[in-house]
Amino acid sequence: MNEPIQTSSKTTETREINTNYSYYDGHYNQPFYVDKTLLIKELLKSGHVLISAPPRFGKTLNMDMARRFLEIEVDEDGKAIELDVDEDKRCLKEVQTRSKNFKLFQGKKILRENKFVFKHFVKYPTIHVDFRELVGHDFEEILVKFRKIINKAFRQHAYLEKSSLWDREEYNKETFMEYFDPVKCASLNKLDVEEGLEILAGFLHGHHGKAVYMFIDDLDVPVHTMVYQNLMSTKDKRETIEFLQDITRYLLKENEFIGRSLSNSSLIFSTLILQRARTIFHITLLCMNVCFPNFTASKKLK
Known part of the structure; x- marks a missing residue:
């Protein structure tokens, strides 16, 4: 005679996983959080890095995590906030720290790396731009949207x-205000727009006395949209690609003020945009290597 199967009276709790977080401050304390903060150490092993992976693989999330860890924090007057350190000058004091971003990394693996934390945590002036917004029906629309990106x-x-900074002869506050004021920025010509982020890097370097860390999110979205949605004429496509190539050249090759950069992309179109930039170290989140011209050997991260 078969005995009845006994079932447990306990019920399994079903929890929904929210995958809509693109920024680290909304993700770090989620119940299914996976600690990948040690990726920050990998990123700093090379000066200029590109991360590629399909959509929804966490590229923006990991970029924002790195930016929150690295970006210098300032008070309302622009003075860098000095963080408390312990007696051996290597580890941050959790209780007395004044950093707004420190709580995002409490209990995470990266804070066990005392020497690395002391050397890199909130040490870099940063610039962050998102190319996801660069979608348009012609080149003029792209130019209008990039003016808004620069102003932001x-x-x-x-x-x-x-x-x-403006007390020194080599820095011009009027130039700063042309980009800072939304109305003035909206009337900048093409060359001024191309040089805008390079100029900002120079101002940040002058103010902080440190090289800038550049972050470019969704680098290849403009080209991806042009190819698959076919919104532009051939002439406008060519102008847009050359425009993006010049911008990355100014930022990642001919800019003495930017010491490091991190970009991310979904597809191989990023190699088209970065043709005029310096050699980039490529990290892929896939299980295969993608060989890009102008790139060093790719590295796979599991």
Whole structure:
């Protein structure tokens, strides 16, 4: 005679996984969080890095994690916030720290790397731009949208308006205001737009006395959209690609103020945009290597 199967009276709790977080401050304390903070150490082994993976693989999330860890924190006057350290000058004090971003990394693996934390945590002036917004029906629309991206980048560093930088002859506050003021920025010509982020990097370097860390999110979205949605004429496509190539050249090859950069992309179109930039170290989140011209050997991260 078969005995009845006994079932447990306990019920299994079903929990929904929210995959909509693109920024680290909304993700780090989720119940299914996977600690990948040691990726930050990998990123700093090379000066200029590109991460590629399909959509929804966490490229923006990992970029934002790195930016939150690295970006210098300032008060309303633009003065860098000095963080408390312990007696051996290597580890941050959790209780007395003044960093807004420190709580994002409490209990995470990266904070066990004392020497690395002391050397790199909130040490870099940063510029962050998102190329996801660069979608248009013609080149003029792309130019209009990039002016807005530049203005947004300048306004992220509003403290520069009060900086003592302008007491020095080599820095021109009027130039800063042309990009900082939305109305003036909207009337900038093509060359001024191409040089805008390079100019901002120079101002940040002058104010902080440190090389800038550049972050470019969704680098290949403009080209991806042109190819698959076919929104532009051939002439506008060519102008847009050359425009993006010149911008990355200014930022990643001919800019003495940018010491490191991190970009991400979904497809191989990024190699088209980066043709005029310096050699980039490529990290793929896939299980295969993708060989790009102008790139060093790819590295796979599991």
